Amino acid sequence: MEKGDAMKYAILIGDGMADYPIEKLGGRTILxxxxxxxxxxxxxxGKTGLxxxxxxxxPPGSDVANMSILGYDPAVYYxxxxxxxxxxxxxxxxxxxxxxxxxxxxIENGTIKDYSAGHISSxxxxxxxxxxxxxxxxxxxxxxxxxxxxxxxxxxxxxxxxTECTPPHDITGERKDSYLPRGKDGDFFSGLIEASTVVLxxxxxxxxxxxxxxxxxxxxxxxxxxxxxxxxxxxxxxxKKGAIISAVDLLKGIGIYAGLDVIEVPGAxxxxxxxxxxxxxxxxxxxxxxxxIFVHVEAPxxxxxxxxxxxxxxxxxxxxxxxxxPILKHAEASDEPFTILVLPDHxxxxxxxxxxxxxxPFAVYRTDKADSDGVETFDEESVKNGSMGLVxxxxxxxxxxxx
Numbered sequence: 001m002e003k004g005d006a007m008k009y010a011i012l013i014g015d016g017m018a019d020y021p022i023e024k025l026g027g028r029t030i031l032x033x034x035x036x037x038x039x040x041x042x043x044x045x046g047k048t049g050l051x052x053x054x055x056x057x058x059p060p061g062s063d064v065a066n067m068s069i070l071g072y073d074p075a076v077y078y079x080x081x082x083x084x085x086x087x088x089x090x091x092x093x094x095x096x097x098x099x100x101x102x103x104x105x106x107i108e109n110g111t112i113k114d115y116s117a118g119h120i121s122s123x124x125x126x127x128x129x130x131x132x133x134x135x136x137x138x139x140x141x142x143x144x145x146x147x148x149x150x151x152x153x154x155x156x157x158x159x160x161x162x163t164e165c166t167p168p169h170d171i172t173g174e175r176k177d178s179y180l181p182r183g184k185d186g187d188f189f190s191g192l193i194e195a196s197t198v199v200l201x202x203x204x205x206x207x208x209x210x211x212x213x214x215x216x217x218x219x220x221x222x223x224x225x226x227x228x229x230x231x232x233x234x235x236x237x238x239x240k241k242g243a244i245i246s247a248v249d250l251l252k253g254i255g256i257y258a259g260l261d262v263i264e265v266p267g268a269x270x271x272x273x274x275x276x277x278x279x280x281x282x283x284x285x286x287x288x289x290x291x292x293i294f295v296h297v298e299a300p301x302x303x304x305x306x307x308x309x310x311x312x313x314x315x316x317x318x319x320x321x322x323x324x325x326p327i328l329k330h331a332e333a334s335d336e337p338f339t340i341l342v343l344p345d346h347x348x349x350x351x352x353x354x355x356x357x358x359x360x361p362f363a364v365y366r367t368d369k370a371d372s373d374g375v376e377t378f379d380e381e382s383v384k385n386g387s388m389g390l391v392x393x394x395x396x397x398x399x400x401x402x403x
Contacts, residue, residue: 009340011341018031038321058075062250069394094156106217110176141155193222
């Protein structure tokens with residue numbers, strides 16, 4: 001069947017897939033150990049390389065890294081993580097509003113035990129956040145429920161814009177008091193965290209969770225603050241109509257600011273139980289009326305934060321077989337040529353349970369142009385021999401659509 005002229009693009013992001021060599025795996029990384037025939041096929045028939053998703057001077061967060069992958073240079077567009085999530089949640093920010101990510105976490109004997117409160121359900125979390133808003137809301141701060149453990153606080157009158165905060169997934173196992181907000185307005189937000197424990201400790205939702213052997217969401221943690229950013233639309237930058245599929249508000253928020261269509265998939269959770277098939281089907285359907293689709297899967301990152309080799313292995317293999325595989329199969333059967341880019345946003349090594357700024361592996365395959373550079377597998381080590389070398393991640397989209 002003759003291929004058409006209109007190129008379609010699928011950008012497939014396995015959040016946090018990259019890792020370090022692990023002794024238990026014989027010195028291999030989890031990507032090297034996982035069964036990933038679809039990603040290996042893309043690498044073997046396409047071009048590969050390394051991409052720097054986190055520019056110098058920026059924290060290695062999913063916000064900065066995914067903004068880069070979507071073609072936005074953080075040095076130009078980044079203002080903070082929480083404002084991006086606010087956009088996804090439909091929370092409008094005034095010019096002097098500062099949005100904060102508000103995690104529900106578990107604190108035990110003064111130590112941060114769990115940055116996600118056992119991946120608390122969105123229904124349970126909403127009850128807790130609504131209670132906090134009722135009890136602690138003032139003219140200065142408002143609470144907004146999000147998904148699972150990920151929520152939002154909006155502070156008015158520039159409150160907290162310069163406060164120094166630490167992501168809770170970076171300090172799991174550490175003493176809470178050593179990492180409370182500090183600097184300008186730090187005392188205010190430290191006091192808000194302390195006040196939240198009084199409200200949450202004996203809340204019926206948490207009493208039930210403890211009874212069921214689950215981690216209670218007995219405190220909040222604030223971080224990732226910033227003002228509303230200003231983006232140039234994706235279509236204006238790249239002359240392509242695009243959409244994004246993700247379970248997490250951060251990615252949806254970037255998509256909203258970029259003017260991408262945000263496609264909701266029922267059952268998308270941001271964890272191992274996410275609706276992989278629904279995401280793949282939605283991506284294929286979206287490409288009928290759009291030029292480009294971003295598909296983001298959070299599960300490998302969450303497994304990395306938990307320090308679980310087995311869960312991360314499962315998440316990567318599920319991403320390959322249930323997202324990359326079906327989209328690759330569709331692309332190869334399509335009347336139109338396809339370009340598929342597969343990559344993580346940043347490493348989340350299980351050994352340290354947090355993000356690093358190391359360059360990430362990527363592979364690009366065009367169905368109308370077999371152009372192998374001799375790399376046979378998709379992993380951190382093999383792509384070092386790829387023909388594309390080390391690139392700035394925010395240049396990748398431009399390279400694909402204009403190259």
